[in-house]
Amino acid sequence: MRSPAPVSRYAARLGALAAAALALVAGCTVGTGAGGTGATTRTELERDTVVNLFQWNWKSVAAECPRLAKVGYAGVQVSPAQEHAQVVNNPWWVDYQPVSYQIASRRGDRAAYAAMVQACHAVGVKIYADAVINHMAGGDSGVGWAGSAWTHYDYPGIYQTQDFHHCGIAANDDIADYQNRAQVQTCELVNLADLDTGSDYVRGRIAAYLNDLIALGVDGFRVDAVKHMSADDVAAIMGRLSKPVERYYEVIDKGGEPISMTEYTGSGKVLVFSYGDEVGSAFQWGKIATLRNLAGGVDGTVARVFLDNHDTQRHGGAQVLTHKQPRLYAVANVFMLAWPYGEPTVMSSYSFTDPDAGPASTDQSGTTKDTACGSDGWECEHRWQSTEGMVGFHNVVKGTGVELWWEDPSGNSVAFARGDRGYVVVNNATSPLAGRSFQSRMPPGTYCDVVHGAVVDGKCTGPSVTVKADGWFTADVANLDALAIHVGAKAG
Numbered sequence: 048m049r050s051p052a053p054v055s056r057y058a059a060r061l062g063a064l065a066a067a068a069l070a071l072v073a074g075c076t077v078g079t080g081a082g083g084t085g086a087t088t089r090t091e092l093e094r095d096t097v098v099n100l101f102q103w104n105w106k107s108v109a110a111e112c113p114r115l116a117k118v119g120y121a122g123v124q125v126s127p128a129q130e131h132a133q134v135v136n137n138p139w140w141v142d143y144q145p146v147s148y149q150i151a152s153r154r155g156d157r158a159a160y161a162a163m164v165q166a167c168h169a170v171g172v173k174i175y176a177d178a179v180i181n182h183m184a185g186g187d188s189g190v191g192w193a194g195s196a197w198t199h200y201d202y203p204g205i206y207q208t209q210d211f212h213h214c215g216i217a218a219n220d221d222i223a224d225y226q227n228r229a230q231v232q233t234c235e236l237v238n239l240a241d242l243d244t245g246s247d248y249v250r251g252r253i254a255a256y257l258n259d260l261i262a263l264g265v266d267g268f269r270v271d272a273v274k275h276m277s278a279d280d281v282a283a284i285m286g287r288l289s290k291p292v293e294r295y296y297e298v299i300d301k302g303g304e305p306i307s308m309t310e311y312t313g314s315g316k317v318l319v320f321s322y323g324d325e326v327g328s329a330f331q332w333g334k335i336a337t338l339r340n341l342a343g344g345v346d347g348t349v350a351r352v353f354l355d356n357h358d359t360q361r362h363g364g365a366q367v368l369t370h371k372q373p374r375l376y377a378v379a380n381v382f383m384l385a386w387p388y389g390e391p392t393v394m395s396s397y398s399f400t401d402p403d404a405g406p407a408s409t410d411q412s413g414t415t416k417d418t419a420c421g422s423d424g425w426e427c428e429h430r431w432q433s434t435e436g437m438v439g440f441h442n443v444v445k446g447t448g449v450e451l452w453w454e455d456p457s458g459n460s461v462a463f464a465r466g467d468r469g470y471v472v473v474n475n476a477t478s479p480l481a482g483r484s485f486q487s488r489m490p491p492g493t494y495c496d497v498v499h500g501a502v503v504d505g506k507c508t509g510p511s512v513t514v515k516a517d518g519w520f521t522a523d524v525a526n527l528d529a530l531a532i533h534v535g536a537k538a539g
Contacts, residue, residue, distance in 0.1 A: 093442060093445055093446075094119055094120070094121035094442050095121050095390040095391070095445070096119070096120050096121055096384070096390070096391050096392070096393060096438050096441055096442070097120070097121060097122045097123065097124050097173075097175060097351075097390070097391075097392045097393070098115060098120050098122075098123055098124070098392070098393045098394075098395055098429045099123075099124040099353075099356060099357070099392055099393070099394050099395060100123050100124070100125060100395050100418075100429075101126065101139075101357050101394065101395060101396050101397070102126055102139060102142075102154070102397065102405065102406045102415060103125070103126070103154070103395075103415070103418050104153075104154040104155050104159075104414075104415045104416070104417060104418070105125070105154055105155035105159040105160050105162070105163040106155060106159060106162075106163070106417060107417050107418040108123055108125055108163050108167065108174075109162060109163040109166035109167060110166075110417075111123075111418075112166055112167035112169075112170050112172045113170050114430075115167075115170075115172050115429075116170035116171050116172050118435045118438050118439065119438045119439045119441075119442045120172060120393075120429075120438055121172070121173055122167075122172055122173030122174060122175050122266060122267075123167060123172060123173070123174055123175065124175045124177060124269050124392065125163070125174060125175070125176060125177065126142050126152070126154060126177055127142045127143060127145070127152065127176070127177045127178070127179050127271075128150050128152060128160055128176055128177075128260060129145045129146075129147065129148050129149065129150065129151075129152065129179065129256065130145065130146045130147040130148070130149040130150075130151045130152065130191040130192050130193045130195055131143070131144050131145060131146060131152055131153075131184070131191060131192055132144040132145075132146055132184040132186070132189050132190075132191055132192075132197075133189060133190055133191065133192060133413065134189075136403075136404075136405075137153070137405045137409055137413040138403040138404065138405055139357065139403065139404065139405045139406075140403065141405075142177075142179075143179050143271060144183070144184035144185060144186075144239065145179050145182075145183050145184060145202075146183070146184050146189075146190075146191030146192070146193075146195050146197050146202060147191055147193065147195045147202060147204070147205060148205065148252070148255070148256040148259070149193050149195070150259070150260075150263070151192055151193035152192055153192060153409075153413050153414050153415050154415050157263075160263060161263050161264070164263055164264035164265060165264065168264060173266035173267065174264065174265045174266055175265065175266060175267045175268060175269050175293070175295075176260050176265045176267075176268050176269070177268075177269045177271060178256075178257060178260075178268040178269065178270050178271060179271045179272070180242070180244070180253045180256075180257075180270065180271070180276075180284065181236075181239075181241065181242060181244070181271065181272040181273070181275045181276055182235070182236065182239040182240055182241050182242055182272065182275075183197075183202050183205075183206060183211075183239070183240040183242065184197060184202075184239070184240065185199070185235075185237065185238040185239040185240065186199065186238065187199055192413075199238075199240055200240055202240075205252060206240075206242065206249070206252070209243075210242060210243055210246060210248065210249050211240050211241055211242055211243055212233040212234070212235075212241040212242070212243050214229065214230065214233040214234040214235075214241075216229060216230050216233075216234055217230060217234055219235070219238065220234050220235050220241075221234060221235050221236075221237060221238060222234045222235065222236055222237075225304055226304065226305060227305075228305045228306060231274065231275060231304075231305075231306055232274075232275055232276060232277055232306070236272065236275060241275070244276045244277070244280035244281075244284065245277070245280055250280070250283055250284050250287065251287065253284050254284055254287035254288065257284075257288060258287075258288060258289045261288065261289050261290060261292060262289070265292070266292060266293060267292045267293030267294055267295070268292065268293075268294045268295075269294075269295055269297065269318075270294055270295070270296045270297060270315070271297050272297060273296035273297050273298050273311060273317075274297075274298045274299060274300065274306045274308075278310040278311050278313070278314070281296070281311060281314060281315075282313060282314040285314045285315065286314075293315075293316075294314075294315040294316070295315060295316040295317065295318055295351045296308075296311050296315050296316070296317050296318065297318050298310075298311055298317050298318065298320075299320050300317075300320060300321070300344075301320055301321050301324065302321070308344070308345060309344075309345055312345060312346075312349045315349075316349045316350065316351050316390070317345060317349060317350065317351065318351050318352075318353070318356075318392075319343035319344065319345065319350045319351065319352050319353075319389060320359070321343055321344060322341075322343040322350075322352040322353065322354075322388075322389070323352075323353055323354045323355055323356075323359060323363070323367055323368070324363075324364075324366050324367065325338070325341065325343075326338065326341070326354060326368070326379055326382065326383065327354065327355075327366045327367050327368040327379065328366045330368060330375055330378070330379045330382075330475055331365075331366070331368070331375065334457070334458030334459055335382065335458070335459055335460075335461055335473065335475045336454040336458035336459070336461055337458070338382065338386070338461075339452060339454075339461075341386060341388055342388050343388065343389060347387070347388045347389050350388065350389030350390070351389055351390045351391075351392055352383065352388065352389035352390070352391055352392070353383075353391065353392040353393075353394065354367075354368050354369075354376070354379055354380060354383060354394065355367050355368060355369045355394050356392070356394055357394075357396065360394070360396060361399075361402035362402065369394075369396075370394075370396060370398070370426045370428050374527045374528075375475075375527065376428070377431060377433045377434070377529075378433075378473055378474075378475060378527055378528060378529050380393065380428075380431075380433065380434050380437065381433055381434075381437050381471065381473055381498060381529040381531065382471075382473050382529075384434070384437035384438060384440060384441040385437065385440060385441070385444075385463075385465070385469075385471040385473075385531065386449075387444075387447070387448060387449060387465070391441065393428070393429045393434060393438070394428060394429075395426065395427055395428050395429040395430075396426050396428065397423075397424045397425050397426055398424040398426055399424070406423065406424065406425070407423045407424045408422075408423035408424075408425070432498070432499060432500065432501075432509075433498045433499070433529065435501075436497030436498050436499075436500075436501065436531065436536075437497065437498065437531060439497060439533070439535060439536070440469055440471070440497055440531050440533045440536075442535075443468055443469060443533040443534060443535040443536075444465035444466065444468045444469040444533060447465045447466030447467075447468055447469075448465070448466065449463050449464070449465065450463065450464040450465075450466060450488065451463060451464040451486055451487065451488065453485065453486075455476065455480075457476050459474075459475040459476040460472075460473070460474045460475065460476045460480060460524075461473050462485050464486075464487050464488050464489075465533075466488060467488040467489060467490070467534075468489075468533055468534050469489070469531065469532060469533035469534065470485065470487040470488075470489055470531070470532050470533075471529065471530070471531040471532075472485060472522070472524050472529060472530040472531070473529045474524045474525065474526055474527065474528055474529065475526075475527060476526055477526055478526055479523065479524065479525045479526050479528075480522075480523065480524040481523050482521060482523060483521065483522065483523070483524070484519055484520070484521045485519065485520055485521075485522065486517075486518055486519050487514060487518045487519070487520065487532075488518050489514045489518060489520075489532065489534065490514070490534065491514050491515055491516045491518075492513070492514055492537050492538075492539070493507075493511050493512070493513045493514075493537065493538040493539060494511060494512055494513075494514060494532035494533070494534075494536055494537050494538065495507035495508070495509065495510075495511050495532070495536045495537075495538055496509055496510045496511060496512065496522075496530050496531065496532060497531050497532070497533065497536050498528075498529045498530055498531050499530075501536075502536050502537075502538065505538060505539055506538060507538050510530075511538055512530070512532060514532075520532075
């Protein structure tokens with residue numbers, strides 16, 4: 048979650064990245080191919096990759112789900128559903144300023160939301176709702192998207208003054224010191240009215256909203272601003288859900304603060320913010336071989352990992368890789384989807400220069416228009432062939448470990464097997480790997496390189512490699528590029 052005013056802890060703007068990477072934009076790695084990866088032996092239950100279709104309207108999410116299902120995505124993270132404040136120029140962060148718990152936002156009404164869930168479920172794709180439960184809208188007063196009038200600490204029919212924290216610790220009750228646990232969890236995040244989540248009444252109202260979404264069919268929640276609530280409060284709210292559903296918590300924990308993401312793993316999984324920083328730094332300035340032991344500070348079974356999200360794209364710092372560095376971003380996503388730690392979330396975003404800007408495809412009323420990938424600034428990174436192909440790879444190799452690790456002397460070209468089910472080469476060096484032989488554990492045969500193509504009617508739409516009886520194969524891998532093969536993408 049991010050608020051309208053700069054927050055000192057995370058206010059750094061995206062910095063300029065290496066010119067060499069930016070100069071290498073041209074290349075097939077970032078093509079928007081068809082996306083099929085061939086048949087796999089993995090079931091829908093074994094899929095775990097989620098795509099964040101950031102700011103997409105409900106109709107567009109529904110239309111995208113058949114493609115997501117074909118590629119192998121497990122689910123979609125959708126933007127907050129509840130009625131939000133209306134703000135001039137329709138910035139993206141207005142979605143994180145609740146006014147009521149009506150399902151009515153600039154992306155669609157309750158009927159459209161329900162239709163989206165049904166359409167995605169029909170093809171086996173789950174829906175994860177972004178749940179904003181720590182606070183209500185900031186500012187002095189306003190009118191919500193569905194017409195609900197409100198003032199600070201008075202959201203008619205839901206909450207009044209007694210339902211909020213009034214910490215009395217810092218000026219204006221805002222968080223001033225992130226080293227002070229009480230401030231972080233009871234003061235206001237940039238004037239956003241902070242709910243007293245220790246209150247039985249407040250817990251009940253929040254749970255009622257979440258249960259309403261469950262009744263509409265959502266499969267789980269991405270829960271916003273979780274470190275601003277105590278772990279006990281979060282667990283108590285989740286204990287009131289009508290049925291068990293998945294949840295992953297936004298706990299921004301990069302070390303150095305008293306609140307740790309490990310506090311919350313008893314009631315859900317956590318988003319590992321340090322993961323994207325570590326991967327982004329290695330691909331830009333370090334040696335990717337240092338990622339050989341990559342883990343994010345919590346057990347992989349409770350970790351959801353990502354390279355970037357809507358917050359870090361804007362305020363994460365220069366170490367964060369985004370679509371603005373497409374070739375680097377593409378190969379880093381290959382690595383993330385090949386590496387066996389955590390459950391991955393793929394970002395799908397829109398271009399911007401103003402970090403506050405909402406999507407360009409917004410009409411005069413503020414309603415988000417239908418997404419058209421490649422126009423109105425919609426980046427649709429989740430459709431890049433390199434990413435779509437690796438989602439299939441990730442599904443096929445799930446449950447296997449890393450074997451046969453190889454790295455070149457520079458430490459910026461690596462390769463490894465995922466058991467006998469897949470093999471990946473990532474070349475982050477300045478020079479190509481020409482005629483290089485690699486030892487896999489793959490059964491002999493011809494395999495399609497899913498980074499650059501798919502399997503269609505038993506044939507590769509892109510390059511292929513032939514694995515010999517002893518598992519060895521020879522391939523060329525361009526600089527800032529990758530290659531991946533798996534048993535579900537065998538030609539013939």
